[in-house]
Amino acid sequence: MNELKPIYTKKADCQDCYKCVRECPVKAIKIEDNSACIVDELCIHCGKCVLVCPSGAKKIRNDVAKVRQAIDMGRNVILSVAPSWRAEFVQLHSSQLISAIKKLGFSQVSETAIGAQMVSKGVADLIDSSDNKIFLSTACPTVVEMMYKYYPKFVAYFTPLVSPLAAHVKYLASISAPNTQFAFVGPCAAKKIEFDLFNENILAALTFENLHKWFEESNIDPYALDPDSSETFYPFDSSDGGLYPIDGGMISGIKGRLQKQNVEFMCFSGIKAIIAAMGDLDKFSPNRQIFIELLACGGGCVNGPGMRHKESTVLKRDNVYSNVVNTIDFDKPLYGINIGAEIQIKPIISGVYSEPMIRSALQRVGKSSLKDELNCGSCGYDSCRDFAVALLNGKAMENMCASYMRKLASKKANALIKAMPAGVVIADSAMRIIECNKHFASIFGSEIEMIFEATPGLEGAMLNKIVPFYKLFQKVLVTGEDLVDSEMDYNNHRLNISVFSIERNQVVGAVIQDIRVPHVRREQVVKRVEEVIKLNLETVQKIAYLLGENASETEIRLNNVLEAFKETAEVDNGVHTENI
Ligand code: SF4
Ligand code: SF4
Ligand code: SF4
Structure with a gap:
């Protein structure tokens, strides 16, 4: 078990049912000693395997201890709270959430949505100043990893900006005392990758599930606290950035800041929908500018793997919409900070196997003719041929084939x-x-x-x-x-x-x-x-x-x-x- 990776397998709990293999959109899982282990270099940290594993063997790394240690050592730690908190802590007043988090020892609580507003402004400026026809953008680290690792031909379309979280931390660092440290809490497992790559001022990314447990262990019930108008987000409340956790939320923020007319906007959420939508985008030359927003979780971050609160997407969207002040607030001093990004994720080079090699792998599982290829999917792969390729690259074992x-x-x-x-x-x-x-x-x-x-x-x-x-x-x-x-x-x-x-x-x-x-x-x-x-x-x-x-x-x-x-x-x- 490698607990240092953002998502890992607790081998002893794995029942080798291959459900995670089936659901993994990039087949980043290798069967080793009859346990389904994640190959971190191949993984895009979407958390799907965590959501589907029936035995709880797939885990999101819990970094609470790291944050607690910094607080216990007397460090000044600010918590950046993802805007999906409105769908997680339903009907909780923001001041109750802030009070509860401060009781854990954080010095301030700030909204990641502020960083989202910085990104919306950055993207709008890019579109206004560019003749490019297609722009891809996302607040989602999983989409970034997926594109850079598996679809590098689309990378050129990406707006070269940091994520809302990174922008937020840059902004907070610019207004906070030196040596202030930052942690994040939200619905996302992939945010851990961002924090793993940042400098030493960034402590960790927690999930809402982690925060709930921390509250419970500390006997803090946010709902039992009195709303207190003196408790506000640091340094101010967000506005339209609060819509980022629902699909189309980013588009809303960009539209409000864009000078140009006639830009077409599209949004795709869910990895399958994204893959289907992107297919031959590189062959497309539109006669107008098109902006495409992408989010890995269907419906947006409100359905992220680190959410404890499970209700319909409609209700979650409603909780977000009805509690966000959807105005574009140009007066806030957010826009002088450089949020340009240089992303260094290498593409995955897949093995190429000849037809005779694939045929011989198929024969290892008794498939010597086309009619033997049932494509039943019980091994976790969509087809017997995909499974044969996984056998060849060492990710699969013969005993995964039920037939x-x-x-x-x-x-x-x-x-x-x-x-x-x-x-x-x-x-x-x-x-x-x-x-x-x-x-x-x-x-x-x-x-x-x-x-x-x-x-x-x-x-x-x-x-x-x-x-x-x-x-x-x-x-x-x-x-x-x-x-x-x-x-x-x-x-x-x-x-x-x-x-x-x-x-x-x-x-x-x-x-x-x-x-x-x-x-x-x-x-x-x-x-x-x-x-x-x-x-x-x-x-x-x-x-x-x-x-x-x-x-x-x-x-x-x-x-x-x-x-x-x-x-x-x-x-x-x-x-x-x-x-x-
Ligand atoms: S879903 Fe994957 S990790 Fe979970 S029990 Fe099945 S094979 Fe093991
Ligand atoms: S987190 Fe996503 S990409 Fe990584 S192994 Fe799990 S399902 Fe696959
Ligand atoms: S959609 Fe949101 S929660 Fe889901 S992986 Fe992307 S950033 Fe994380």
Whole structure:
């Protein structure tokens, strides 16, 4: 586990379900020792994996300790609060939030939205002074990383300005005492990257989730504090910059400051929407100027991964709109500060693989023709070919392919069933045989044995036409309860029968032994069943997890059968209760 990275995996909690692989827009996840680890160089810190991980194994680094330490050492620390606070602390008066944050030890609380207003002004000035036709801009570090790493051909369209957060910190530094330090709180995991790259005056970026926990640990309830008109944001309240956390908010601020007419504005939020929108932008030469705003989270930062408050985007937007003073305030002394940016993020060079290499990778997971390529997505990749490429570049492992694992498990199970020194049969709820071995067929006479020779496994044959004690199977199918160690005489055989539920009410199995045949020993059966369990446990559980089935129950039932056989093996020819 690398806790120093902004987003990381707690390996012990990973259930290798590949949900994060599926959701990761840039496939920055590598499977190592059956855990889904993030390759930080490939990651764009969108936090999608954190939101979808069912076991909480994906984490956003918590930097509260770093900030607390600075406060405890008596440092002057100002907190920059993202404008999405209005959607996170619903119906909380700004003075209540400021008072609560100051109780944690911060000297001042300021709105990142002030930096957003600086950026709006900077972008408007750029458009006014340029003949360029296309401008891309974003307040979102994830979009910046995504474009620089994966779509470098669009980088030339970006407005070369720092983010609202960086602009805000520059402004605060210009009006604060030397050695003042700054921290940020907001809905975003990617902001940590910005802070990691800044100078020593920048402490850390926290999430709203971190702030809630910090309040709780300190027994501070912002809602319980009295509104206090003397508590205001430092050095003043923001205005239209407060709209930045909703898509289109940046456009609103630029429009209000732009001199030119006839500029067309577009906004795309959500990574998939951005990728779809950008496709062939480089081939587009419009006859007018176009400005495009981009945000990685669908609907904007109000849906960021660090938000605790989960409500509909409509309500979040309403909370922002109805609490922002949407005026362009030109009087504030924000605009003399240089907010030009030089971004140094290198593009990712992807491996290029020849067709024969891809084909050979596909064969590693049993896909030798096009019809074998199911493109089911259970591995986390959109297609079998994408998965093959991930195998080649070392990000994926063969056992991520559910269809391959299922075939493998089925082959193993068939081999083991064949090798068992007792009759084994598996049937479905309609009493159709799914699988049986030769020992089973031989117990029921030469005719059944001949049919078995023609149709190995007797797949589809009706169990109730072959087995006189088929009611045992029906009983287990109905009740879901195992029937272990029933005994009966049949055709000069003394049969010991254990029927067990494999999939409750759906699939039933049985182990049948002729206990008069001397070479059939219970110890052998116990050993074989143990082998079945041992060899299949990992595979069965993995497949079942991928397919959402309950494998552990099946395993418990098999173990019950095994235990029963063990007990009777110890008694060896002891008296058994008839329960047919
Ligand atoms: S989503 Fe699944 S594979 Fe990814 S970290 Fe969480 S448990 Fe592991
Ligand atoms: S944060 Fe985003 S880019 Fe990084 S691994 Fe998670 S889903 Fe992928
Ligand atoms: S949209 Fe906002 S919250 Fe989401 S990644 Fe971008 S900056 Fe962070």
